[in-house]
Amino acid sequence: MPEFILWTEKYSVGNNEIDHQHLKLVKMINELYEAFMKKQQAVILNKIINELVDYTVYHFKEEQKYFYMFNYTERNKHLKQHSDFINKINEFKKDLEKGSDALFFKVINFLRTWLLNHIEKTDMQLKEYFLNK
Helix, strand or coil, X not given: CCCCCCCCHHHCCCCHHHHHHHHHHHXXXXXXXXXXXXXXXXXXXXHHHHHHHHHHHHHHHHHHHHHXXXXXXXXXXXXXXXXXXXXXXXXXXXXXXXXXXXXXXXXXXXXXXXXXXXXXXXXXHHHHHHXXX
């Protein structure tokens, strides 16, 4: 089955730890997409959202330690994007508890767009710091 997001080296930020964490997030999104293709999204949606909430908090903390280590100048802007993402995932979690019908499409589209956009634009700004340190 084709992947919803295909991980390639263009998403690498030059840090194995962060790249591995991004890949795990991609795998979660692909798992959700695969469940949709098998018409099993209702079964897995709650699990994936809960995993995303937990894992993104962990991942963002890991990224943020580098902000301080490198005295990263875009730190506040990046932190705001992390905070906005967590708020949006928590919104999805509340919607799930209410039983929103269109939730799957909102979640999968948001996740794909946000993650790829965030990696390609915001996290790539960190690449220079990783490569120079």
